Amino acid sequence: MVTTGQLHLIPVGLGDSPIENWLPAQTQQLAQSLTLYIAENAKTARAFLKQVGTNTPIQEITIHTLDKHGTSAQQIREWLAPLKEGQHIGLVSEAGCPAVADPGAVVVAAAHAMNIEVVPHVGPSSILLSLMASGLDGQQFAFHGYPPVNAAERSKTLKDWEANSRKHHQTQLFIETPYRNEALFSALLSTLHPTTRLCIARALTTADQWICTRTVAQWAKASPPEFNKQPTIFLFLA
Template sequence: METESKIETALYLIPVTLGETEITRVLPSYNRDVIVNVKHFIVENIRSARRFLKKVEKSIDIDELTFYELNRHTDRKFIAEYLEPLKNNKPVGIISEAGCPAIADPGADVVAIAQSRGYKVVPLVGPSSIIMSVMGSGLNGQSFAFNGYLPVEDGQKIKTLKKLENKVWNEDQTQLFIETPYRNAKMFETIVSALRPQTKLCVAAGITCPQEYIKTMTIAKWKQEKLPDFAKIPAIFLIGK
C-alpha cells in the first residue's frame, strides 16, 4: 500500500551521476530525501533507473515503484498520462540517463506539459556536463549555445562547424556540441582540420569521473597534441575565442 508522501506534490527533476562517480561527490543529501518519498518515476531506461535508485538508498523497495519509460521510442501522445499521479497529490520524479533531466534530454517534453497544466516543477541540484564544461573551459560563459549533435556527413559537418565558428568570432558566443563516443576521435580530427588556427577548442570528457579531462588550446596548438582515447567516454567539444 502506498504511504503518504512527506514531500510537496510536484514534478521533481532528479539529476544522476555522469558516470561511475560516488553519489556523495556530486549529489546533495536533499536529493535522497526527495527520492525516498517518490513512488512514480519517468525514466529513459528502467533498468539503469532502478540501479541508480538503489545506489542512492539501498533500502528502497523497487517493487513498490511505478516506472514510465520516456525515450526516443515513446509515443508522445502518452506523455501526459505519466503526470496523472500529480492529480492525486502524489509526487513524480524524472530521471535521465546522465546529468540533469530536460537539458538536452526528452524530459523537457514532460516539463512543458507540467508547466502548461499548472503543476509545480522542482529542479534538483546535480552535475550538468554542459554547464561544467563551460565552467572549466575558460571560454565565454556569458553567452554560449549548446548545439547537440552535428551532421554525420563530412561536408555538412564542416559547413556547420564553420557556421558555428563565425558565431564565435562575430558574436563572441561559445559554441558547444557533442558526438557519439566512438566518433570522438574523428570529430576532433575534423574540427582541427576545418577551423582557423586562432580559434580555441576545449575538449571536456569524463566530467566528475576518475578519467576527467578538460583542456583548452588554440587549433594551432591542438595540431601538435595527441588526444587521449575517448572512444568510450562521453565528451563535449567547445569552440570560442
C-alpha cells in the first residue's frame, strides 16, 4: 500500500544571512532530501537549495515554476500527482514563508482539495517579524500588499487605510518595490496625521536590519531612513 506524500511549506531567507539564523536544522535536513519542488521563482529556489545543500545534485531536482497569472489549476494538480504515489514535495516562495502574501496559496488549496497532508515549517515572515518589533497593535492588523503607484491614488488609499486604523485600532502593513521606498516614505509623511505612529522595518534578518517606530511628526524632523533599495515593510497605527 502506497503512503501518500506530504506537501511541505518551506520558508526561504529574506536576504543575505546565514541559513542557521533563520531555518531550523530539522527543516534544513528535510529540504536537503527533497527532489521535487514548486517555486514562485526557479532561480531563487536553486539559490536556496545551493545554500541549504542537497543530497541530490541540484540539476537533477525538479522545480516547477508557479506563475500566478499563467499556471492553470489542472497544471497544479498534475504537479501534485506524485504525492499520491508517496513522494514528498516542497513549496517555496521567492522570499519568506510560502503561501503568505505569496501565490503558493493556490498550491496549498489544491493539496487540500486532493486530501493531501500539508506541513508548514518554521521560518522567517517579514510581515510577522516587523509587526512583532513595531510596538504597534498586534491584535488587530491588516496586510495590504502594495499601495497604488499613482500619487493621487496612493494618497487616497493611505488616507483610507489611516481611517480604518483609527476606527478599528488596526495596524496597517504594506510593502513597496525597493526602488520606490523613498517615494512612499515621502508620501506617508505628507499624507498621514502627525500623531500617527509609523514603523520602518528594513532588511529583516540581515546584517542591514533596521527597525524604528516614531510618530509622523517625529519622522518629519529626523533624517530620512537609508533604504538603499532594500526590502522594507511599512506599518502604521493611527
